[in-house]
Amino acid sequence: MDPDTPEEWFKLAFDAEDPEEKIEYFSLILECRDLDPELWSNEAIALVWNNKGIALSFLGMEEEALECFKRSVDLNKSDIDVWCNMGVVMFNTGRYEEAIKCYNRVLTIDPGNEHAWVNKGDIFELMGKHNDAIDCYSKVHKEIELDNKFAVVWHKKGLSYFGLGKYEDAIKCFTKVLKIDPEHLDAIENLKTAMARTKKMNDEMKYKSTSCL
Template sequence: MKYYKLAKDCEKYDRFQSALIYYDKAIDLAPNDENLYYSKGRLLQDEFENYSAAIICFQQCIEINPNEGKFYKSMGYSYWWLRDYPNALECYNKALELDDTNLGTWIDKGNVLKKLGRKDEALECFDYVISQDPEYERGWLAKAGFYKDTGDYEKALMYYEEALKINPDNYHTLNWMAQIYEELEWYPEAIECYEKYLELRPGSSYETRKIAELTEKSS
């Protein structure tokens, strides 16, 4: 379809407003094509951060084809950013009914449950992910983040270490660990994390400044 191809080409070159126009033209010609609404919804969600408009697109997808899990998953993501956690949870549950093998959806569900204060259920989701695929980095990061948020820093560090074994080049993990070490006043360990971060992202001013600050505190 000509307009769909034009929309995708515009996205490649960051011409997002033009892409949106072409998606609308494509939808006018094929109003029952769920993939057009999905592509438009993802564009609104990812590039415009217009989550309410994205949800309308995903709802249209579901009206056309109610048996595709990714529509519910994407809608749940938009509800998450709107802080509408009950609706986000409903979407993730529906997505998992349709495809319970998507480990990313289990993590998304766990994060929503954590926001709703249902911490035991959240932890069950993260543990399930790890049990299904111990090499899936996001599972360990989700569990580490859970303990970081609940103030159990030693457990958080333990699970961040597991994540680093899988992906030692994840500078986000190093940053989160450094924050914990700093909170615990374990300054040499925090400095080491920031130094490793700079090996991956040289010239970062924040981490450079933190090393200087923590070196002064630990001297």
């Protein structure tokens, strides 16, 4: 393969470990004026923009990465990976509502996309919208799937219930986490705290009932 062709630059970019080197090769492709249209469709060029954006994001160049992702979706609006990447950048730069819009776009294309549901839930949780977060996390699992990725989601859901003061629901979630991963330290500690809060609430209720007699 000719080392000075876009096809070879593409291969070199993927093989490179240095993000700056990746960016250099992807830029050469994007600046090339005589790309073979049979090899370089809009979808292929969109892929290059996306991967250049990923490399820029890795270097902390979020705004430059975002411009690449936008160029990518202009060429291929159905690529959910790019919309997810845009969502991550929007989240990292504090643009939560825009990040949610990106994940909504993903879910329009792929309603069952777990990555989008979890990330959207995380944003809602960060914004203090615990009920919305719970709704998102609930899309990822049905009951108790024996997989560590589901343990993570059950734990997130438990924290959302905890934020609402629904400690008994939080206990159920943390318990599910520990059925999947018995050594999940955060779940162990959060379960203890939720149980202590529940006991305190119950004791207060009993005291109020007694004092009313």
